[in-house]
Amino acid sequence: MSLWVDQFRPRTLDDLHYHKNLSTRLKSLAASGDFPHMLFYGPSGAGKKTRISATLRQLFGAGAEKLKIDQRVFLTPSKRKIEVNLVTSNYHIEITPSEAGNYDRVVIQELLKEIAQTQQVDMNAKQRFKVVIINEADSLSRDAQAALRRTMEKYMSNMRVILCANSTSKLIAPIKSRCLLMRVPAPNSDEMTAVLTHVAKRAYFDLPPEAAQEIVSDSNGNMRKAILVLEALKMQSPDLSGPLSIAKPDWETYCHKIANLIVTEQTPARVMEIRTKFYELLSHCIPPTVIIKTVAEALVTQVDEPLKPEIMHWAAFYEVRMRIGSKKIYHLEAWVVKCMSLYKQSFFQFDMDDFD
Amino acid sequence: MAPKKSSAKTKPKPTTVRLDFAPPASKRIDPLTAFAAPKPKGKAKETEDDRLWVEIYEPTSQTELAVHPKKVEDVRRWLEEAFVGGPSGKLRKYRRILALTGLAGVGKTATIRVLAREMNCEVLEWRNAMGDNAYTGFQDDHQTLFSKFENFLERAATCNTVFAGPSSSQTKRRIVLLEDLPNLLHADTRTKFHNAFQALVASPDPNPVPVVLIVSDSGTRGEAADDRLLTGQSRERDDAMDIYTILPRDLLNGPYVTQIGFNPIAPTIMKKALQSMIHSHFSSQTSNAPSKEILDVIIETSNGDIRSAIMALQFSCIVELPSGKRKKGTKGNAKVLLEAITRREQSLVLFHLLGKVFYNKRKSFLVRVTHRTPVQRRRTFLKDKELDAALRDPPKLPHHLSAHERRTSRVNVDMLYADSPIDSSLFSLYIHQNYHQYCNEMEECEGVAEWLSWVESSGGEAWYQANPHQFHLLALGTLHSLPSPVPRRNQKCFKPQFFDYLTKEKDAWDADEDHRVGSWSRAEVVTELGGVLKARDTNPTASMRAPLSHQLFSRLDFVPGSDGSGLSQLSEAEVPGVVEGLVEDTDHVGGWETGNKNGGGWLEDDEIDEF
Structure with a gap:
């Protein structure tokens, strides 16, 4: 199945619709012959990966687009097998080490060493180095980041690393300092409208401006989401006229309902009820960070002003714990209980004030 | 006995x-x-x-057995059904394998032997004959120990003995007893072993010989197993022998295997x-x-x-x-x-371990048990009093800490840890599953939840950096947070749902894997692709349908209220407990501390009826 997002993705740096000066910079970098390690960061759906692949094409030519997908098996020190998917071309290799969970260090070390120790054999290749793209670099464990840091220095002669992350805050400083940082900001609404219209043209239909407006405001600067919504809407009502109802994904509505549960009742029994909901979300693979963020955002719209910073503070607090710990549900629940008790306290305080 | x-x-x-x-000396030394x-x-x-x-x-007879008569009756019924086929005569097909589980020394083997004698049937027992035929040069017919076992199982199950007396060769009932098992920790052997059982069950024998497996439980301790348990790769604990390693999962849940747990x-x-x-x-x-x-x-x-x-x-x-x-x-x-x-070790039953933590008994707390005789009530009272006398009051806390003022706990956490049948990870899961029932106020919930969260995230990323005091911290933290006395409202103790959801999550990830296109990351597929996939499903004209497995991660229907489904109550038999209705001995740990039991004071304070 091919989605519009993938089908109409810009291939070259010239095709990109927005952030023109970023494109020029990338182009001149690729031409300079002194290509550094890079770190692309920015919100999801801003076009980081699109830019990375366009840069690759700029570096290596069309050959970088001949992709194949492999599965590699790594053996941990404790003899457990880990399967990791690799997307490779002759010139680069793309991995998502977070798939290996706690063993990402093994994957990083083995793979990078292997690539770095083999020279480029293709004599027609435009560059003497290979590129390793590491997705979701911000979810790399400390160990893996430390391993990466050493390898980046050691094998600079025949390998470049391109990291792709949502935020740089979770990367250790030595890695940041070894990379050229490229921030890819989210597109503004005009840029998004332009892209949507372009997609519609490529798919041979006309996008009413109201519909575009609707989609853009719904997708919060996430280009991928916008195009996906466009495709879904087109499938539901082919003419895209009249009032559009952009359905939120199930998990999002689910999170909003959890927020309702929190404000309507604060009892131990309700805690139990919410826990099952959280379990349900987790078992649908919704990342716990996304859960806590969505619920918190929904929650602050429903509480009084002084409580809002508190709720966000504790959400951040438990999000950190969640990252360290392994049983996510504990931390989600601890946060909910905290919020409930804060809410209840403020409620009672309010009552008392009223009484006085 | x-x-x-x-x-x-x-x-x-x-x-x-x-x-x-056979080894010449068959008696175990x-x-x-x-x-x-x-x-x-x-x-x-x-x-x-x-x-x-x-x-x-x-x-030598059932009356001498020190096993609860009900259990003996269960086993006897099973054996009878295996030989005769129950009232309808059709049950025979399903009475192929009986697994007796329980801690060591609770009379599993004795029960089978006694019943076999009483029912006049022959016991064919397998014993690992290690080094019986001392290696005598090259042997053409050399068999590995396991193939011997396979042969034994096959022949014992199908062949009639040649040496049986002429009169009874047909009528003599036989059972196969497996107590001494091959080395199942070896993965290959285990697979073969499982296959042997699958074959045994699958064979359409009209006259099957029932197989009795005796498995002595040993709990899991030690924190290293945590990691594996968590990653959800396998819940089978490879290094602990239990019924789950011995019998394959599908067989164990199938109709051919009956499991009787001994307390x-x-x-x-x-x-x-x-x-x-x-x-x-x-x-x-x-x-x-x-x-x-x-x-x-x-x-x-x-x-x-x-x-x-x-x-x-x-x-x-x-x-x-x-x-x-x-x-x-x-x-x-x-x-x-x-x-x-x-x-x-591990003498405290899980059920009681949780009871001790959740009921949070503190000094000078009187148990109000209505259905006890005055004598028993008095005895409880005296015992508690003596226990309390041994407990020292904590020093007075300064004013700003007065919120943490508690009476001395009657629970000895060191003892609990020494006797706990589970490791701290599982312990925390059990606490997490059940604590809210024992809380009155949100503040109490907050305390427990905070402790759970803190303890779980304390320590580093690797298992060896884990906090070594997790169990103590959790137990103490829970005791500190819960109210005392805990209100009794017929709380039920449930097993953690954690693992069920973990398996579901794994399935969903697998489905997720099927839907990945190009360089999408997993999380992106889950959070953003749902809408399109749903639209494709509802649109009949869509040329390409995605595999339906995406519903595992994209479909989430909100059901208001907490459904009790998927909750399974922790029963006493789970990790073997005390015979129900006969005796209550929840407080025996307390008894160790002070050693003031007066002759036969067993029927004392009860916890169990409350559950």
């Missing part, structure tokens, strides 16, 4: 047909025998039997058995018989393990225990000594 000395030597031993070379039976001091006894009492007084032997039953054993052993002279107190101590320290109790009893008859009858004050010493001999 009552004594029957006279019959001990003449009793018919169950015949054991060995299909391979216990290293303890070496010094457990020294020359009797003083007056020589009439019987110079140097066997252990456990063997001498092996039960530790209740003190009352054990007392009766030991008393009658003493009675017959010392029938001639009463002077040497161990005192009543010693008997009590033995029973108490054995934790329902009758084998260990009999051993301890024999031991106490051989060596002169420091207490004797004269000085009652030294009873503590005897207790310490006996405890050192018989004490078993």
Whole structure:
């Protein structure tokens, strides 16, 4: 199945619709012959990966687009097998080490060493180095980041690393300092409208401006989401006229309902009820960070002003714990209980004030 | 297990047909025998039997068995159904494998042997004959131990014995007893073993021979297993032998396998058995018989393990225990000594462990149990009082900490840890699943949740950086946060749902994997692709449908209210518990601390009925 997002993705740096000066910079970098390690960061759906692949094409030519997908098996020190998917071309290799969970260090070390120790054999290749793209670099464990840091220095002669992350805050400083940082900001609404219209043209239909407006405001600067919504809407009502109802994904509505549960009742029994909901979300693979963020955002719209910073503070607090710990549900629940008790306290305080 | 000395030597031993070379000495040699039976001091006894009492007084009939009659009846019914087929005669097909589980020394083997004798059937037992045929050069027909086992199983299940008497060759009932199993920790052997059982069950034998498996449970301890449990790769604990490693999962849940769990032997039953054993052993002279107190101590320290109790009893008859009858004050010493001999790890049943934590009993808390007789109530009261006397009050807290003021807890966390049958990770899961029922206020919930969260995230990323005090911190934190007394409102103890959801999550990830296109990351697929996939499903004209498995992650229907489905209650039998309705011994840990049990005070404070 091919989605519009993938089908109409810009291939070259010239095709990109927005952030023109970023494109020029990338182009001149690729031409300079002194290509550094890079770190692309920015919100999801801003076009980081699109830019990375366009840069690759700029570096290596069309050959970088001949992709194949492999599965590699790594053996941990404790003899457990880990399967990791690799997307490779002759010139680069793309991995998502977070798939290996706690063993990402093994994957990083083995793979990078292997690539770095083999020279480029293709004599027609435009560059003497290979590129390793590491997705979701911000979810790399400390160990893996430390391993990466050493390898980046050691094998600079025949390998470049391109990291792709949502935020740089979770990367250790030595890695940041070894990379050229490229921030890819989210597109503004005009840029998004332009892209949507372009997609519609490529798919041979006309996008009413109201519909575009609707989609853009719904997708919060996430280009991928916008195009996906466009495709879904087109499938539901082919003419895209009249009032559009952009359905939120199930998990999002689910999170909003959890927020309702929190404000309507604060009892131990309700805690139990919410826990099952959280379990349900987790078992649908919704990342716990996304859960806590969505619920918190929904929650602050429903509480009084002084409580809002508190709720966000504790959400951040438990999000950190969640990252360290392994049983996510504990931390989600601890946060909910905290919020409930804060809410209840403020409620009672309010009552008392009223009484006085 | 009552004594029957006279019959001990003449009793018919169950015949054991060995299909391979039997080791000459089939009797199991216990290293303890070496010094457990020294020359009797003083007056020589009439019987110079140097066997252990456990063997001498092996039960010979159901009345002598110290197992709860209900359990024996269960096993008997199963065997009868296996031979006859139940009332409809159709059950026979499904009575192929019986698994008896339970801690060591709760009478599993004894039950089968006694029943086999009573029902007049032959027991074919497999024993690992290690090194029986000493290696004699090259042998063409050399078999590995496992192929021997396979042959045994196959032949025992299908062939009739050649040596059977002419009269009874057809009518003689047989059962196959498997207690000594091949090395199942070896993955290959385990697979083969599982296959052998699958084949056994699949064979359409009209006259199947039932197989009885005896598995002694041993709990899991140690924190290293955590990691594996969590990653959800396998819940099978490879290095612990339990029923799940022995039988394949599908077979275990299938119709051919019946599992009967044995509980530790209740003190009352054990007392009766030991008393009658003493009675017959010392029938001639009463002077040497161990005192009543010693008997009590033995029973108490054995934790329902009758084998260990009999051993301890024999031991106490051989060596002169420091207490004797004269000085009652030294009873503590005897207790310490006996405890050192018989004490078993993991003796606290999970169910009671949780009860102790959740009910959060503190000093000068009176149990109001209405359905007890005044005598029992008084006894409880006295015991609690004595317990409380031993507890010291904590120093007064300064004013700004007054919110943390608590009375001294009656729960000894060190003891709990020593006796806990589960590791701290599982312990935290159990606490997490159940704590909210015991809270009144959000503040209490907040305390427990905070502790759970903190303890879980303390320590580093690798297992060896984990906080070594997790269990203590959790237990203490929970006790500190919960109200005291905890209101009783018929709380039920549930098993953690964590693992069910973990499996679901794994399935969803697999489905996720199927839907990945290009360089999408997993999380992106889950959070953003749902809408399109749903639209494709609802649109009949869409040319390409995604595999329906995406619903595992994209479909989430909000059901208001908490559905109780998927909750399974923790039963006492889960990790073997005390015989229901007969005895309650939740407070035996407390008894160890102070050692103030007065003769046979077993029917005391109850926790169990509350659950």
